[in-house]
Amino acid sequence: TGMFTYDPGFMSTAACQSAITYIDGDKGELLYRGYPIEQLAQKCNYMDTCYLLLNGELPNAAQKADFEDRVTKHTMVNEQMQFFLRGFRRDAHPMAVLTGLVGGLSAFYHDSTDINNPEHREISAIRLIAKMPTLVAMAYKYGKGEPYMYPQNNLSYAGNFLRMMFGTPCEDYKVNPVIEKAMDRIFILHADHEQNASTSTVRLCGSSGTNPFAAIAAGVACLWGPAHGGANEAALNMLYDIQKQGGVEKIGEFIKQVKDKNSGVKLMGFGHRVYKNYDPRAKLMQETCNEVLAAMGLEKDPLFALAKALEKIALEDEYFVSRKLYPNVDFYSGIVQRAIGIPVNLFTGIFALARTVGWIAQLNEMIADPEYKIGRPRQLYVGSPRRDVP
Numbered sequence: 341t342g343m344f345t346y347d348p349g350f351m352s353t354a355a356c357q358s359a360i361t362y363i364d365g366d367k368g369e370l371l372y373r374g375y376p377i378e379q380l381a382q383k384c385n386y387m388d389t390c391y392l393l394l395n396g397e398l399p400n401a402a403q404k405a406d407f408e409d410r411v412t413k414h415t416m417v418n419e420q421m422q423f424f425l426r427g428f429r430r431d432a433h434p435m436a437v438l439t440g441l442v443g444g445l446s447a448f449y450h451d452s453t454d455i456n457n458p459e460h461r462e463i464s465a466i467r468l469i470a471k472m473p474t475l476v477a478m479a480y481k482y483g484k485g486e487p488y489m490y491p492q493n494n495l496s497y498a499g500n501f502l503r504m505m506f507g508t509p510c511e512d513y514k515v516n517p518v519i520e521k522a523m524d525r526i527f528i529l530h531a532d533h534e535q536n537a538s539t540s541t542v543r544l545c546g547s548s549g550t551n552p553f554a555a556i557a558a559g560v561a562c563l564w565g566p567a568h569g570g571a572n573e574a575a576l577n578m579l580y581d582i583q584k585q586g587g588v589e590k591i592g593e594f595i596k597q598v599k600d601k602n603s604g605v606k607l608m609g610f611g612h613r614v615y616k617n618y619d620p621r622a623k624l625m626q627e628t629c630n631e632v633l634a635a636m637g638l639e640k641d642p643l644f645a646l647a648k649a650l651e652k653i654a655l656e657d658e659y660f661v662s663r664k665l666y667p668n669v670d671f672y673s674g675i676v677q678r679a680i681g682i683p684v685n686l687f688t689g690i691f692a693l694a695r696t697v698g699w700i701a702q703l704n705e706m707i708a709d710p711e712y713k714i715g716r717p718r719q720l721y722v723g724s725p726r727r728d729v730p
């Protein structure tokens with residue numbers, strides 16, 4: 341049965357051609373449509389980044405205003421969504437809720453979800469980008485038992501999200517500009533990352549011709565796993581564990597455990613399939629971490645100090661050096677989100693919100709490609725040969 345190449349984990353198979361995101365894992369370089377992530381984080385905001393990923397070019401002022409206008413027109417979700425939410429337990433994991441809500445969105449737009457129709461793809465893209473912050477915030481508020489906050493369209497994308505998360509109807513919510521910028525940066529850094537597991541899932545799911553909401557819901561489901569989007573949650577829990585055991589002095593013992601392959605313990609937030617150098621997003625995230633902690637008066641935050649000490653020790657350790665294991669984006673993003681007040685179990689939901697634009701850009705690219713076919717991997721059959729039922 342040697343007709344097909346056997347490549348578990350897609351270690352050496354390119355499943356598509358793409359002009360969206362470029363990663364040079366050895367150099368630690370990440371480009372969206374050719375632009376370095378550092379420059380985008382410095383000079384652009386998330387709306388520019390969304391426009392860039394979807395259209396291939398950065399918007400001029402008029403294009404940006406028009407795009408923002410279209411997004412803000414779609415920030416509300418149908419009131420019926422509240423009843424869907426009510427079916428969940430209050431303590432449901434937000435990712436379980438979000439997978440359902442995103443898939444459920446398609447039910448409201450039956451007349452405009454034909455994935456092969458460019459106009460339908462366009463309106464679905466705007467709807468998804470506009471509604472994700474609303475859905476994530478609703479999942480959070482539901483768990484807390486607080487009233488939902490309707491979107492407020494004179495705020496920025498990040499500002500509106502923060503208000504829906506932390507505002508209440510009883511008082512005016514003031515967006516802190518440092519937190520707003522940090523939130524926006526988290527969105528930019530997570531916006532796309534070429535053919536990772538969730539993006540490949542979205543492509544494969546969409547290749548059957550299903551509707552865009554269903555394909556993005558598949559991406560949300562895939563992202564949930566701890567080896568992917570769940571890693572920031574796992575990284576923060578790891579830091580809490582080390583802290584509980586005694587903090588910085590216990591790092592040596594923890595590293596010893598990580599090196600023991602039988603322990604099953606990994607240094608979460610370290611290592612990457614593609615980056616064999618410092619993840620450029622981790623550097624930007626560390627910068628944001630400094631800014632946010634300073635703004636919150638948490639410069640002496642023991643968890644941040646612990647993370648920095650752990651990073652330093654790991655980067656000098658032969659085990660990590662020889663395997664080219666460096667911090668990835670998730671190493672610091674949990675600390676930033678915790679400082680903002682986002683609960684740990686919502687971290688992956690924030691990642692899903694930010695990655696939605698990347699998933700859509702990749703889906704659109706696939707559908708627009710004349711060579712696109714339904715995705716259908718082959719297998720090497722190793723089961724029983726033909727036999728008769730006795």
Ligand code: CMC
Nearest residue numbers: 567568569571598606607608609610611612613663668670
């Ligand atoms: N801690 C300890 N050892 C590690 C780690 C780690 N975090 N990551 C890799 N290794 C070891 C691994 O055990 C293997 O050792 P050996 O050669 O002795 O068997 C070697 O390094 C190569 O690792 P691998 O598992 O073959 O690499 P992979 O490309 O299959 O896995 C990974 C990549 C990200 C799943 C893995 O590095 C990992 O589990 N890291 C921790 C979880 C994490 O931070 N994930 C976030 C990824 S970035 C965000 C995203 O994409 O969602």
